[in-house]
Amino acid sequence: MSRAERKREDQRYRKWTGAYRPYDLIKEATIAFAVVLAMTFALTILLSSPDDPPVTMRSWSHAAPADFLSVAASELDGSSGTAGYGPPYNSAADGQHMLFIYPAKWLGVAHPIDTTRDFVIGPLRLLSGESGVQSALGTWESASPVQQSAWTTAYTNALAKATTNADGSVTVPAGSYGPVGTMMDALLAQAQSGGLDGALLTSNQFYNTDYTKILMMIQDDNGAGGYFNTRAQAEHLIGSPQWGMMNETGSFPGQVWLWLYTFWYQINPFSSSTNADLLVITLMGVLSLALILVPFLPGIRSIPRWIPIYKLIWRDHYRSTRRTQPEAGVSSS
Amino acid sequence: MVRDMAAILNLNTPAHVIHFWVIQITLANLLVIILMIVVFALAILLPFPRHDHDQGSSS
Amino acid sequence: MSATSPPARKSWTVTVREKAVAALPPETMFPDGQPAYMSSWIYVFGVLSLASLAILLLTGTILALKGPMWWHDDSIGHFFNSLHMWAVELFFFFMVIHLWGKYWMAAWRGGRARVWMTGAITFVIAIPCALTGYVSQQNFDAQWISTQAKDAMNAAGIGSFFNLMNFGQMYSWHILLFPVMVVGVVVAHVLLVRHHGIVPPFALDDQRFAAGGAPEPSAQAHATHAQPTGDGASGDGGIPASPAPSGTEREQ
Numbered sequence: 001m002s003r004a005e006r007k008r009e010d011q012r013y014r015k016w017t018g019a020y021r022p023y024d025l026i027k028e029a030t031i032a033f034a035v036v037l038a039m040t041f042a043l044t045i046l047l048s049s050p051d052d053p054p055v056t057m058r059s060w061s062h063a064a065p066a067d068f069l070s071v072a073a074s075e076l077d078g079s080s081g082t083a084g085y086g087p088p089y090n091s092a093a094d095g096q097h098m099l100f101i102y103p104a105k106w107l108g109v110a111h112p113i114d115t116t117r118d119f120v121i122g123p124l125r126l127l128s129g130e131s132g133v134q135s136a137l138g139t140w141e142s143a144s145p146v147q148q149s150a151w152t153t154a155y156t157n158a159l160a161k162a163t164t165n166a167d168g169s170v171t172v173p174a175g176s177y178g179p180v181g182t183m184m185d186a187l188l189a190q191a192q193s194g195g196l197d198g199a200l201l202t203s204n205q206f207y208n209t210d211y212t213k214i215l216m217m218i219q220d221d222n223g224a225g226g227y228f229n230t231r232a233q234a235e236h237l238i239g240s241p242q243w244g245m246m247n248e249t250g251s252f253p254g255q256v257w258l259w260l261y262t263f264w265y266q267i268n269p270f271s272s273s274t275n276a277d278l279l280v281i282t283l284m285g286v287l288s289l290a291l292i293l294v295p296f297l298p299g300i301r302s303i304p305r306w307i308p309i310y311k312l313i314w315r316d317h318y319r320s321t322r323r324t325q326p327e328a329g330v331s332s333s
Numbered sequence: 334m335v336r337d338m339a340a341i342l343n344l345n346t347p348a349h350v351i352h353f354w355v356i357q358i359t360l361a362n363l364l365v366i367i368l369m370i371v372v373f374a375l376a377i378l379l380p381f382p383r384h385d386h387d388q389g390s391s392s
Numbered sequence: 393m394s395a396t397s398p399p400a401r402k403s404w405t406v407t408v409r410e411k412a413v414a415a416l417p418p419e420t421m422f423p424d425g426q427p428a429y430m431s432s433w434i435y436v437f438g439v440l441s442l443a444s445l446a447i448l449l450l451t452g453t454i455l456a457l458k459g460p461m462w463w464h465d466d467s468i469g470h471f472f473n474s475l476h477m478w479a480v481e482l483f484f485f486f487m488v489i490h491l492w493g494k495y496w497m498a499a500w501r502g503g504r505a506r507v508w509m510t511g512a513i514t515f516v517i518a519i520p521c522a523l524t525g526y527v528s529q530q531n532f533d534a535q536w537i538s539t540q541a542k543d544a545m546n547a548a549g550i551g552s553f554f555n556l557m558n559f560g561q562m563y564s565w566h567i568l569l570f571p572v573m574v575v576g577v578v579v580a581h582v583l584l585v586r587h588h589g590i591v592p593p594f595a596l597d598d599q600r601f602a603a604g605g606a607p608e609p610s611a612q613a614h615a616t617h618a619q620p621t622g623d624g625a626s627g628d629g630g631i632p633a634s635p636a637p638s639g640t641e642r643e644q
Contacts (some may be wrong), residue, residue, distance in 0.1 A: 011632075013502030016592045018630015028438055036443040036486075040451075040478050048340030049474035051464060052532035088552040096547035101539035103549025110552035180464040209560025216557070219539035232536050236348045236359060243357040245540065249533050251344040253361040255526070257484050257519060266355040277547035292512040295500035305594070312377050314593035319431035365485070373489050376433040383431070 001302075038161070050249045052235070055218055055228055057200065061191035064227040065170045066162050068191060069184050071220050073159065075119040077152035080220045083115040089216065090114070096278040103278065111212050119217050123199035124186055133186040136179035143178065151178040169194055242266070260284070420586050427630070429593050434497075437490035438585075444483035445578065449571065456567050460530055480522060487515060498592045505550040507588060510581035514574060521570035526554050528563045538562075595631045 001009070053059075061068040074080035078092075086093030088110040095104025121141075127133050140148065155177040162172045170188065172181060190196045200214040221229050229238070237244040242265035242286035261284050270276045294300055304310060311318065349360040358366075454472050455463060462469035491511065500508040527538040538556040545551035555561055 002610065009448065009501070010503055012595070014588075015502075016427045016429075016589055016630045017632075018592075019428040021428050022424060023426035025423060028436075028544075029442070032436065032439040032443040033446060036440060036479075036482060037447055039482060040444075040447055040475050043478040043481075044471060044474040047344055047474075049470070049477045050345060050531075050533065051470060051473070051529075054530065054532050056534050061394045087545075089445075089548060104546050104551070107549040107552035111555060133361055161522060207366050209563075210555070210557070210558040212557040215535060215539050218535065228535075231532070233531075234347065235536075237349050237533075237536050237540075239357050245537075246362055247348065247359050249345075250344050251348045251359070253365045253481055254359070255522065256362050256365050257488070257522075259366075263356075275547070277544045281544050281548045288512075288516045292509050293515065294495070294512070295505040295508050304498040305361070307496075308594075309377065310498070310594050312576050313432045313434055313493070313497060314429055316381065316383075316431040317593050318596060320428075365481070369485060369489060372485075373434075373492055376437065376489065376493070379433055381431045381433055 047252070050252050052249045055231065056194075057196040057214070057218070058194045060218065060227050061188055061196075065164055065188055065192075066159060066167055067227045069162075069170055069188060070156065071217065071226060072120060072161050072184055072187050073152050073156045073180070074220065075115040076216060077149060077156075078187055079152075079306050080115055080117055082113055082216045096275040098275060098278050098282060113213060113216060115217075118198070118213055120183065120187060123190060123196055124183060126195070126199055127186060127190065130186065132182060136182040136186075139179040140183065147178070151176070151180045155180045155184065162285070170198040260287070415581060415587055420589075425585075427590060427592065429630075430590060434489075434493040435590075437486050437493060440486040441483060441490050442578070442582070444479055444486055445574070447479040448476065448483060449575070451479060452567065452571070458496065460528070460563065464530070476525075480525070484518070484522075487518070491515065497591060500595070501591050502588070504584075504588050504591055507581065507584045510577050510584060514577045515580060517570065517573050517577060521566065521574055523556075524566035524570060528559065528566050541625045592631050 056069075073079065078084075082089060084092045086095045087104040087108055090109060092112060094102055096102075097105075121137060124137055125131055128185065143151075154175050155172065158172045158175050158177070159227060162170050164170050168188075169185070187196065190199070197214065200217065201208055201211070203210065218228050220226070225233075232244070233237050235249045236247050237249070239245070239247070239262075242262050245262050246254050246256060246258045261280065262292075264270045264280045264283060265276060270280055290297060290300070344361075351358055351360060351363055448485055455476060456468075458466075458469060463473035464470070494508065494511065523537070523541065526533050527541070542551055542556050544557060545554060554565075
């Protein structure tokens with residue numbers, strides 16, 4: 001269609017100058033409201049909604065103490081996912097990029113997390129009455145990085161052969177871990193008492209609504225199928241990969257509208273890219289813009305013309321128009 | 334624990350996941366999508382009630 | 393109160409009033425007639441989407457009145473939480489079917505591009521609005537969604553100022569900022585629909601919309617009942633015939 005034809009067509013469809021029939025707008029809106037309200041009530045009474053209790057440091061350390069210690073050790077020696085994440089938590093990496101564009105790096109470290117200090121040393125320092133723990137902390141902080149690394153590596157390796165006791169504590173085979181054994185035992189006890197949840201939520205003010213630090217530790221996974229990930233896997237929230245983002249816990253429907261967003265993660269080049277998140281979110285941004293601009297996109301805007309579903313929608317109108325205006329010259333197909 | 338008004342159907346059970354090609358979708362989500370397509374088709378195909386006032390109009 | 397004689401210089405108020413009334417006269421805002429071609433169930437999905445949005449706002453208001461602990465601690469709170477969750481599913485359900493219908497009708501025709509655009513923008517804004525709701529639940533699902541989706545936010549640089557794990561921030565966006573945006577765009581959408589009217593059907597001679605195409609129809613349609621706009625002259629049941637390229641444009 002040429003631009004002149006398009007302009008003529010635009011004028012042609014501006015106003016309807018044909019027949020009207022009576023219509024009660026407010027009544028229709030009221031009926032629609034009542035119908036949808038009834039449907040909402042029906043679905044609620046029939047199916048309710050999920051409310052799975054959150055993971056806490058306390059529940060995690062009781063349910064999977066060895067897994068908890070494994071993550072805690074990685075936070076201590078800076079080998080955890082959070083420690084190596086990069087912006088906005090630290091500068092350990094550059095974040096994802098697309099060509100020369102590094103959005104996370106450019107926006108910087110907005111929510112600084114030092115996993116050693118924030119997840120281990122800081123909470124243990126709060127146990128001021130426990131001289132053994134404070135002495136162990138002193139030993140740790142006065143050791144060289146090489147010595148610290150040797151201790152945590154040995155401890156992490158030994159954890160693989162650890163046994164969980166009936167009281168929830170963990171017994172690690174004897175080895176030279178320096179103060180790390182004492183520190184980890186104390187952190188585990190602190191977590192199991194509920195004190196670590198509180199410790200990780202504190203900030204420099206009384207009221208805090210920011211759960212970043214505690215959630216970052218909860219979601220750290222040493223690649224061994226951590227407690228948080230295992231629970232999500234059981235609820236089909238992961239998918240392989242990423243289909244889980246459409247899902248709700250239990251057998252409830254989830255966020256079906258995310259289907260296209262998650263679909264891209266399944267196929268190349270996204271499925272094998274370390275920058276998949278940035279690539280997918282950029283692509284979806286472009287497609288969202290395209291959706292908004294459909295009236296201006298050649299081809300896309302003409303598909304309804306080529307695939308005439310409209311003939312079904314307006315069949316009553318076409319039928320009655322043909323009845324009253326047989327010489328109108330309208331095509332029947 | 335929450336005193337829940339128990340639902341008639343309990344959906345707090347592990348989801349059934351359907352796999353085909355690269356797609357993995359829960360049964361609930363698949364039902365929602367199928368229902369949307371069915372409702373759309375019905376909306377277009379089902380006859381719409383006409384009013385008496387329309388008799389004699391040009392449309 | 394208006395002046396008893398026309399003012400020498402038009403006041404801002406009068407200018408705004410006249411523009412508003414010209415764009416949306418009362419009989420356009422509250423019509424008692426609709427075009428006769430609106431004879432399909434597909435047309436109810438817009439108002440069903442609006443109804444779902446109204447229920448979201450109502451249930452959301454009650455949830456906000458009682459605060460975030462209510463839906464965990466109290467069975468009535470959990471009931472309203474369920475109402476809100478199912479209203480979300482219904483909102484997207486109806487809105488997407490409405491979008492499908494409008495697409496296949498090419499409802500942007502006749503100067504209605506802004507109607508389509510505001511509708512699409514509503515859909516696009518509703519998605520992060522839902523996301524902030526999901527991460528405000530304060531349950532396992534919220535923990536999972538916030539810690540996973542943070543990677544996408546961070547990768548795009550958004551995570552530095554939009555922190556999914558910051559409950560206070562996400563709750564504020566969810567109960568105030570995003571609903572204001574959604575309602576604002578929906579109001580614009582509905583007012584544009586009222587202003588432009590519902591898009592007429594494709595004229596069937598459109599298939600040959602080229603120079604020297606379909607002949608002009610000879611019969612005139614006669615109008616019945618209220619006609620908010622239009623002068624009654626029409627071609628294909630109310631749509632002017634495609635004028636020949638060299639002919640004069642028919643006045644609308």
